[in-house]
Amino acid sequence: MTEIRKKPVMTLLGPTHIDATALFAREGLRGSLLPDFGSTDRADRLRSWRTAPIRLRNARLLDPPPRLGTYGFELVRLETAVNAGQGIAERRETYCAESRRLVEALTGCREARLLNQVYRGGFNGLQPGDLLDPAAPAAGAITQYAERVHTDVSPWLELVPQWNAFAKGRHASIFNVWRSTDLGGPVERMPLALCSVQTVASRDMVAALTYGLLEGGDSFVGYDLAYDAFQQWFYYPYMASDEALVFRLYDTREKMGCRRGVFHVAVEDPSAPPGARPRESVDIRIGALFEDETEPDARRARFLAELPPVPDALLPKRPMPRGFLPPGC
Secondary structure, eight states, rough: OOOOBOOOSSSSSOSSSSEEEOOOOOOOGTTEEOOOOOOHHHHHHHHEEEEEEEEEEEEEOOOOOOTTTTTTTTEEOOEEEEEEEOOOHHHHHHHHHHHHHHHHHHHHOOOEEEEEEOOOOOOOTTOTTTTTOOOOGGEEEOOOOOSSOOEEEGGGGGGGGGHHHHTHHHHHHEEEEEEEOOOSOOOOOOOOOEEOOGGGGGGGGEEESSSSSSSSSSOEEEEEEBTTTTEEEEOOOOOOOTTTEEEEEEEETTOOOGGTTTTTTEETTTTTTOOOOOOEEEEEEEEEEEEOOOOOOHHHEEEEETTTTGGGGGSSOOOGGGGGHHHHH
């Protein structure tokens, strides 16, 4: 297992909590399949989602701190090799390599592999034509933040041929390594809010179409979340570029669907200072392999039975692009 050298937790702790709002699936749609949020019009959005208030507790103040095995997420401060003297391509390579090593160190997995990476925000300092220029979303750069409460992955993933070729009968997980790419200061706007897996009920998970996880524009089925007052929300204020927030998106070892992935959303922080810079961040999704499964087909069938019927037109009928599971980075 690769060692990750950790640094002490930063002392800029922030407020005890903030109050925000988030977009949730409507309660009456439990058991259905929501349309893709990005392709709906205003009327469809009003029918499918509603806004609800949430209180975000400052996770930096929790003792003991959240861990992957308890809350589903964990903050690590590491001695990163990313620096302002690197070009964009070199930064991408460094983020990827550090994320793989971090997942290996936190989970003890046999192998960690890059699935994809998405850069969000203003990308201050980039020049037109740079690989992450916001005008070139095909390069992996987008300008919007997560608009609704969701987790990216459902058991539908196991219908994708490349995923099964990757797992090969072994237990497998997906982790999101979420980091600030702004080397000039901490995150001040649009922090990431996370819901503890201990407080999510399976009945509140609503399957939803999305087109963001697989490269090439192919449809995918994830989950949105219906609101419940029992849910507990957390955030890490003032995240710095030498911190990484690791949270689970999928895990074949977890019997309960409500604990396999962490629901999350970007929120407006009412305590953000006037003129705060747009948040710049990267989502690096890492696949992790563990021990061999004893009954992979039976386990897979149980997981898939949790989903509502998915139209045949959405089932994979061709191999996914090679970029979904690249050989490494």
